Amino acid sequence: MESNIQNIPQIQQEESFDYKSLFFKLYRYWYFFVLTIFIALLIAFLFNKYTKPIYEVHTTVLIKDDRSSPDPQALIGFGFRNSQQNIENEIGKLQSYTLVNQAVRDLDLGVSYFEEDNFVTTELYKNSPFVVLFDTMHPQPLNVKFKLKIISNRNYTLEAEARDVKQYSYKDFEEISDPELLIVSDISIDSTYAFDQFIFGSNYRFKIELTDFYIPQTDEKKNYYFLFNNIDNLTKSFQAFQIEPIKEESSILKISQKGNSVSKSVDFLNKLTEVYLQRDLDQKNRVADNTITFIDSQLGDITDSLNKAEQNLQDFRAEKQVMDLDVQATQVFEQLKMLENEKAQLDLKSKYYNTLRNYIEQKKDLDDVLIIPSTMGIEDPMISQMTTELSKLYSEKEEKLYYSKPSTPAIKILDKKIEITEATLLESIYNIINSSNIAIKDINNRIKELESRINQLPSTQRELLGIERKFKLSNSLYNYLQEKRSEAQITKASNEPDNEVIDIARDSGGEPVFPKKSLNYMIAIILGIVLPVVYILGKDYFNDKIIERKDVESITGFPIIGHIIHSNKDTQAVVAESPKSSIAESFRSVRTNLQFIAKGNEKQTVLITSDMVSAGKTFCAINLASIFAMYGKKTLLLGFDLRKPKIYKDFGLTNTEGISSFLINKSKLEDIIQVSPIDNLDIVMAGPVPPNPSELIASDRTNELFTRLKELYDYIIIDSPPVGLVTDAFLLMKYADASLFIVRQNYTNKKVFASIMSDIEKRNMPNISILINDVKLNKGSYGYGYGYGYGYGYGYGYGYGYGYGYGYYSDDREYDKESTVKRIFKNT
Numbered sequence: 122m123e124s125n126i127q128n129i130p131q132i133q134q135e136e137s138f139d140y141k142s143l144f145f146k147l148y149r150y151w152y153f154f155v156l157t158i159f160i161a162l163l164i165a166f167l168f169n170k171y172t173k174p175i176y177e178v179h180t181t182v183l184i185k186d187d188r189s190s191p192d193p194q195a196l197i198g199f200g201f202r203n204s205q206q207n208i209e210n211e212i213g214k215l216q217s218y219t220l221v222n223q224a225v226r227d228l229d230l231g232v233s234y235f236e237e238d239n240f241v242t243t244e245l246y247k248n249s250p251f252v253v254l255f256d257t258m259h260p261q262p263l264n265v266k267f268k269l270k271i272i273s274n275r276n277y278t279l280e281a282e283a284r285d286v287k288q289y290s291y292k293d294f295e296e297i298s299d300p301e302l303l304i305v306s307d308i309s310i311d312s313t314y315a316f317d318q319f320i321f322g323s324n325y326r327f328k329i330e331l332t333d334f335y336i337p338q339t340d341e342k343k344n345y346y347f348l349f350n351n352i353d354n355l356t357k358s359f360q361a362f363q364i365e366p367i368k369e370e371s372s373i374l375k376i377s378q379k380g381n382s383v384s385k386s387v388d389f390l391n392k393l394t395e396v397y398l399q400r401d402l403d404q405k406n407r408v409a410d411n412t413i414t415f416i417d418s419q420l421g422d423i424t425d426s427l428n429k430a431e432q433n434l435q436d437f438r439a440e441k442q443v444m445d446l447d448v449q450a451t452q453v454f455e456q457l458k459m460l461e462n463e464k465a466q467l468d469l470k471s472k473y474y475n476t477l478r479n480y481i482e483q484k485k486d487l488d489d490v491l492i493i494p495s496t497m498g499i500e501d502p503m504i505s506q507m508t509t510e511l512s513k514l515y516s517e518k519e520e521k522l523y524y525s526k527p528s529t530p531a532i533k534i535l536d537k538k539i540e541i542t543e544a545t546l547l548e549s550i551y552n553i554i555n556s557s558n559i560a561i562k563d564i565n566n567r568i569k570e571l572e573s574r575i576n577q578l579p580s581t582q583r584e585l586l587g588i589e590r591k592f593k594l595s596n597s598l599y600n601y602l603q604e605k606r607s608e609a610q611i612t613k614a615s616n617e618p619d620n621e622v623i624d625i626a627r628d629s630g631g632e633p634v635f636p637k638k639s640l641n642y643m644i645a646i647i648l649g650i651v652l653p654v655v656y657i658l659g660k661d662y663f664n665d666k667i668i669e670r671k672d673v674e675s676i677t678g679f680p681i682i683g684h685i686i687h688s689n690k691d692t693q694a695v696v697a698e699s700p701k702s703s704i705a706e707s708f709r710s711v712r713t714n715l716q717f718i719a720k721g722n723e724k725q726t727v728l729i730t731s732d733m734v735s736a737g738k739t740f741c742a743i744n745l746a747s748i749f750a751m752y753g754k755k756t757l758l759l760g761f762d763l764r765k766p767k768i769y770k771d772f773g774l775t776n777t778e779g780i781s782s783f784l785i786n787k788s789k790l791e792d793i794i795q796v797s798p799i800d801n802l803d804i805v806m807a808g809p810v811p812p813n814p815s816e817l818i819a820s821d822r823t824n825e826l827f828t829r830l831k832e833l834y835d836y837i838i839i840d841s842p843p844v845g846l847v848t849d850a851f852l853l854m855k856y857a858d859a860s861l862f863i864v865r866q867n868y869t870n871k872k873v874f875a876s877i878m879s880d881i882e883k884r885n886m887p888n889i890s891i892l893i894n895d896v897k898l899n900k901g902s903y904g905y906g907y908g909y910g911y912g913y914g915y916g917y918g919y920g921y922g923y924g925y926g927y928g929y930y931s932d933d934r935e936y937d938k939e940s941t942v943k944r945i946f947k948n949t
Contacts, residue, residue: 150657165645171240174633178386179377180394181367184211187620208372210521210619215376215397222356230350231255231597237344246385249333251316253347255327261349262308262324263775268926269329269345272313274337277329279320281310297483323642333502359389373623379635383628390626398618401905404516409613415476416606427595433588447485461838465598466562471557474550481547507546514539563858667869673891676871677878682718682861682890683711685741686896693740693771696747697799708748711892718859718888726827726837728857729892732845732877734765736865737894742773750802754835758797758804761853762842763814766807772797777807783826784817790829803834814842827856845877854886860890868895888914 147154188208214220217410234249235242250271255261268280308324319328362378376393518535526532667673673681683709690693696705719725727745729740739762746758760768761780771774774795782788788808797804811817830837839857841850854860862881864874881889 129656147654147657150653153657154650157653158646160640161645161649165641167338169636169638169641172636173241173243173381175377175379175381175635176383176386176631177377177634178383178626178628179375180390181623182215182376182394182397183621183623184372184374185621186372205847208366208374212357212374213521215364215374215393216360216362218356218360219382220396221270221360221393221498222352222399224389224396224468225352225356225359227392227396228388230355231352232347234347235345237346244382244385246382248334249345250332250340251329251345252332253329255349255416258316259321259326259514260324261327264348264833265308266346266348267310270345271335271340271343271345273341274316274331274335276313276315278313279310279329281307281308306722317921331869337619361672362390374380378570385625387628394625398620398622401618401620402616404519405616405618406613409510409609409616413606413608413613416602416609419472420599420602420606423595423599427599428593430588430592430595433591439761456604459570460564461594462597464561464568465556465594466601467561467564469598469602471554471561474554474557478547478550478554481543481550482673484793486667502550504546507542507549511539511542511546514542515712606656665871666867667864667874668867670893672871673864673893677882677891679862679889679891680879682892683707683713684896685711685892687895688740693743694747694799696744696751700751704744707746708744711745712748712752715859718890721859723833724831725858726831726839728839728853728860728862729863730773730841730850731843731865732869732873733843734846735864736869737844738843738863739768739840741861741863741892741894742838743768746802746836746838747799749836749838750799754801755833756802756836757794757830757834758802759830759837759839760805760807761818761839761849763807763817764842764847765812766810768804769806772804774804774806776806779806780826781808781811781814781817783808784822785811786822790826815847815849815852844881845873852884857888859888859890860886861890863892865894866896
């Protein structure tokens with residue numbers, strides 16, 4: 122029998138898996154691949170079309186090293202560390218809320234405009250066909266969507282609906298730092314208005330005007346809306362830019378901003394760097410401004426004194442008709458003028474020292490009055506050094522406060538340094554004030570001596586000397602202050618920021634950084650290929666059911682006698698009702714293979730069993746018996762499933778008498794044989810369910826039953842219970858010439874099947890063959906190609922697939938009715 126089995130082409134076995142098998146497995150799912158790629162490309166297309174593009178712009182800033190006060194550590198190899206720390210400080214300044222908020226305010230982004238087009242919303246930055254002019258003295262609602270539809274160049278409709286609206290006060294918009302937020306009542310607007318007409322309510326007041334971007338008859342078809350921005354939230358959204366050095370150890374910073382509007386990002390980055398450099402320059406100019414302010418305050422008093430002294434001198438000369446002093450008076454006058462000039466400068470310096478001392482003692486912010494001593498003609502090195510150091514500490518503290526809180530350790534350390542420096546400076550100021558007072562006292566004594574000499578002069582000369590003395594003193598002090606003021610102005614004009622912009626931000630017209638259309642399409646194609654492969658291989662790897670021929674061959678060495686394709690019929694007797702169907706042909710193929718096993722014997726007993734219920738053993742038994750009967754052979758179908766009889770239901774017969782009643786001697790053989798509606802086919806039902814089916818099958822009456830039946834019939838088909846549940850089938854195998862084990866595709870469990878096959882092999886059961894049932898041929902899901910399962914193929918001559926033999930079987934048109942998409946999803 123072994124040699125005969127090997128000659129049957131349908132049950133040739135494969136020893137090993139190869140890559141060709143994998144290729145055909147994937148090829149059978151080509152519908153699934155095409156559909157997945159199409160869906161992935163469609164998703165990529167919709168994603169690219171309806172996703173807001175994000176663009177990236179950047180600017181570069183050179184951070185120069187701070188050389189104003191060289192650190193001694195820089196001389197012993199720590200210069201790079203200090204440079205890096207300086208860069209980190211500048212990055213902190215650029216990312217600070219204060220700097221970004223100022224840039225946002227300077228850009229005047231109080232209102233944002235948008236255009237709605239289906240699922241895409243586009244911001245109109247500087248190209249909106251209309252502009253909202255709001256009353257800065259009146260609060261405006263925050264983040265309320267005002268929907269606007271242009272009717273003509275005269276009118277428009279406006280609609281807004283909001284609850285519990287936050288309101289923003291735009292009063293003194295350029296100056297306030299903490300906007301007043303409050304909850305106001307609901308807003309409801311739905312009406313038609315004229316352009317240039319003020320729209321007002323308790324929570325809003327604004328008007329709308331058309332701009333040069335308005336295009337008649339085009340903009341009327343579009344949908345717009347605008348909203349009032351919360352400057353605080355807008356600042357936080359703009360803080361999302363990135364800063365990094367262009368290279369490691371480089372002091373050039375690249376500032377990158379991503380956004381939906383290129384021009385808006387460009388304007389923001391340029392304004393940010395502008396505010397950053399201007400703030401740096403303002404810090405440098407602060408000393409000069411303080412000096413000029415101090416000098417101007419002094420010049421006001423001196424100018425009045427000078428004008429009055431000049432007028433008195435002119436009046437005296439006109440009245441007394443005297444123009445100049447005599448020689449003696451001139452000598453005294455020159456000496457007196459020199460002393461008074463010296464005293465005036467000491468008084469001016471003393472005022473500066475006293476002002477500085479008062480601010481330190483009263484714990485006021487010296488940054489508003491701090492003046493470098495050299496600008497006032499003070500040459501004391503100690504005072505100049507400490508004042509410069511104090512100015513640096515205040516600047517450093519202000520910088521750190523951009524990105525740090527006052528309670529941070531770094532700020533506390535700076536406060537401590539400022540406190541120590543102020544104490545040292547205050548001590549030096551007291552010493553200088555004391556020294557200055559001694560010098561002024563000495564000058565006053567010398568002036569008194571000269572005044573006693575003046576008293577000896579003639580009265581006219583004495584009066585003229587007094588008047589000219591006041592005029593010259595005021596004039597000299599005035600010129601001195603004007604000279605220092607000019608020097609401070611020159612210093613201010615010559616100041617430049619420490620850092621500089623290398624490349625300004627600009628619109629280079631590049632592609633968006635997101636979404637990347639080409640990359641998305643490439644990813645879609647890759648996923649469209651990879652996902653089906655992963656799904657198919659994963660489904661195969663994790664599947665514990667028998668799917669393909671090789672699954673059976675890998676478990677057992679028993680031959681596969683045939684394949685029964687899937688039936689869509691509502692009846693079990695498919696062969697009898699559709700003899701020309703493809704499923705009937707699959708049973709004919711099994712019949713032919715059984716005849717090979719019979720080795721020419723005219724009579725044959727075939728037992729059919731399975732591992733579990735619902736594998737289709739009764740279905741196969743009924744149709745195999747039918748196909749033998751249609752062959753013209755006298756055939757008997759034995760329902761030996763004594764525990765769960767059901768064949769009688771399929772044929773519409775009775776089960777009152779049957780095998781169980783015969784085995785217990787209650788019925789005669791002639792009484793239990795029933796004639797079926799099919800010619801040449803008789804049926805013996807299982808009969809009433811006995812309490813001891815296994816014992817009955819093992820009795821001598823079973824031997825007698827088979828002996829007599831084999832004399833009466835050419836072919837006997839035995840429908841036995843599943844061997845995975847009971848041992849009845851093992852007891853009946855000795856009466857069979859061939860035993861067929863039913864394996865149902867995508868149902869029979871591999872582990873259960875392997876366990877049963879191992880048990881059968883250990884029992885050395887003869888003539889065991891495998892019959893694979895319920896093979897779905899919609900996509901050639903079994904074996905290696907479409908229709909490989911039960912013969913040479915599904916078509917004419919079985920070997921040429923769907924198309925060549927189309928129409929040969931009665932159920933071809935039923936298959937044709939299924940759509941391609943239905944077949945794809947049916948088998949995936």
